[in-house]
Amino acid sequence: MDQSSPATATGRQSAADAQDHKLRRELGFWSLVAAGVGSVIGSGWLFSSMYAAQDAGPAALIAWVIAGALMLMIALVFAELGMVRPESGGLVRYPLYSNGRLAASIIGWAMWLSYVANPPSEASAVVQYASKWWHGVYSAKTSKLTALGTFVAVVLMALFVVVNYFGVKWFAKSNNIVTAVKLGIPVITVVLLLASGFGANSKAGGFSHNFSAHGFAPYGISAAFSAIASGGLIFAYTGFRNVIELSGEASNPRRDIPRAMVVTIVFSIVLYICLQLGYLGSLPGSELAHAAGWNGVNLDSPFADLAKMLGFTWLSWLLIADSSISPSGSGIVYTAANARNVFGLAKNGFFPRAVMKVSDRTGVPVVAMLVNFVLGAGLIVLLPSWHDIVEVLSALAALTFSIGSISVLVFRNVGLGGSATRLRGMTIIAPLAFAVASLVIVWQPWDTLWKTLIPIGVGLAWFAASFAIGERNKGDLAGGLWLVVYIAFIYGVGALGSFGGADIIPAPWDSVVVAVGAVLLYFWGVRAGTTYLSNHHELLVVLKEREGDDTDIIAKTQRPQG
Incomplete structure (x- = not known):
């Protein structure tokens, strides 16, 4: 990595070091678990079961298993990265270390713009559920928030910022309490819905009826694959990444990060599969018949409405109350994590130094939080719907998570980390996670996928502009070219494939082509990253010296080249 002059590098490094040391390492294992699980139990559990069933019917269960397996593999990848290099904002820093500025520009911008959508999605979920008692905030006809609802959601996002302003310790304590409270409600919901669905009765349709009424896969198995992103399943699982975003503030990252991430993902998989089973089995047969199929079932407040249909009025009101607690708790965590994400981008040089500023009093990157708030408020005005937001966010999340699989093997190839920081089976897990x-x-x-090209294009434009004005390092091009080819390949197959594309490459051959091509491009990316990092000797030396340390090091090793 280089800058246009040594003075630029030294100045940015001094600023980064000064801000890094203000972050406070006060998060223990349970606080990290609460950050992960607290993000998972947000709006995703309230809506994803219904939208997945709309897309795929009972075959949505297949989608949850695939999505859960993918998230578990990705969590293991980032767990190892987090042990080798715990760093607040680490998700946008690892591509910079392993593959240079081109790869980091694309992934960094896409990651930021996708993650900044989390607090708006949580706020919109709160308002949508609140429409059960607060009429006028949500329109069932358009499935969008009204002007009043949008205003309320923006105010709620502002409250997320206020909670985080008082520091990571205050955030951790409040989030631990909120997470403990809201854990019980989805568990109670699962138990009651599963119990009601074991046999058909006057209210619940039952598993035998509902699974056979329109077939297990009424819209084809391919619909189950599409539901992984479009149904919000990836979005529902993404809470685990907040453990990594906050890793620079962990008191014992090597011990706690992998354990916290695995606990978060395993809990999430079990919870969401049980919720999906409960939804599929307990939906009244009359409701399914009236809707003429799963894709016609459209409930404003899915589990609350379902509880009321089944006669669990008290549970219905409990769910309405929780619809404010769960998404709000997640919104608070995402606001904290996203601020660290922007903090990392600022250290990368993608934002002005002012965005890097950490409050002397609270140890929080306040400016970064405000930047996210402004962008998030604009997003909720443009997309005043939970489903609209998470559709685009899920595809971007899969793209941005995949880069970690490259970084983890690059780190291994150049000798970063030792036996204590290496997880078994990673040489198989990493490429498999990338392919999936x-x-x-x-x-x-x-029709949704092409929209994600916008943030990717912004990242490419940013890199091109910085390269043109003199921040040049030929290693950046070689280290990141594979990613440009990879994106062109994936989106090209998407445009020509069977998932809403031209169907020139029919199913299942479009999936086969992607799987094979992804594996080949994966090893290109690892080789390119290994060459890049091996050629940046000063960076590699400092990385090895500071394994487990979260102080900024990129600028320390930057020198003008060519």
């Missing part, structure tokens, strides 16, 4: 993530991207309907 690539499939999830191309399984997204094309």
Whole structure:
């Protein structure tokens, strides 16, 4: 990595070091678990079961298993990265270390613009559920928030910022309490819905009836694959990444990060499969018949409405109350994590130094939080719907997560980390995670997938502009060219494939082409990253010296080259 002059590098490094040391390492294992699980139990559990069933019927269960397996593999990848290099904002820093500025520009911008959508999605979920008692905030006809609802959601996002302003310790304590409270409600919901669905009765349709009424896969198995992204399943699982975003503030990252991530993902998989089973089995047969199929079932407040249909009025009101607690708790966590994401981008040089500023009093990157708030408020005005937001976000999340699989093997190839920081089976897990993530991207309907090219284009434009004005390092091009080819390949197959594309490459051959191509491009990316990092000797030396340290090091090793 280089800058246009030594003075630029030294100045940015001094600023980064000064801000890094203000971050406070006060998050223990349970606080990290609460950050992960607290993000998972947000709006995703309230809506994803219904939208997945709309897309795929009972075959949505297949989608949850695939999505859960993918998230578990990706969590293991980032767990190892987090042990080798715990760093606040690490998700946008690892591509910079392993493959240079071109790769980091694309992934960094896409990651930021996708993650900044989390607090708006949580706020919109709160308002949508609140429409059960607060009429006028949500329109069932358009399935969008009204002007009043949008205003309320923006105010709620502002409250997320206020909670985080008082520091990571205050955030951790409040989030631990909120997470403990809201854990019980989905568990109670699962138990009651599963119990009601074991046999058909006057209210619940039952598993035997509902699974056979329109067939297990009424819209084809390919619909189950599409549901992974379009149904919000990837979005529902993404809470685990907040453990990594906050890793620079972990008191014992090597011990706690992998354990917290695995606990978060395993809990999520079990919870969401049980919720989906409960939804599929307990939906009244009359409701399914009236809707003429799963894709016609459209409930404003899915589980609350379902509880009321089944006669669990008290549970219905409990769910309405929780619809404010769960998404709000997740919104608070995402606001904290996203601020660290922008903090990392600022250290990368993608934002002005002012965005890097950490409050002397609270140890929080306040400016970064405000930047996210402004962009998030604009997003909720443009997309005043939970489903609209998460459709685009899910495809971007799969893309941005996949890069970690490259970084983890690059780090190993150049000798970063030792036996204590290496997880077994990673040489198989990493490429497999990359291939499955690539499939999830191309399984997204094309009319949604193409929209994700916008943030990717912004990242490319930013890199091109910085390269043109003198921040040049030929290693950046070689280290990141594979990613440009990979994106062109994936989106090209998406445009020509069977998931809403031209169907020139029919199913299942579009998936086969992507899987094979992704594996080949994966090893190109690893080789390119290994060459890049091996050629940046000063960076590699400092990385090895500071394994487990979260102080900024990129600028320390930057020198003008060519």
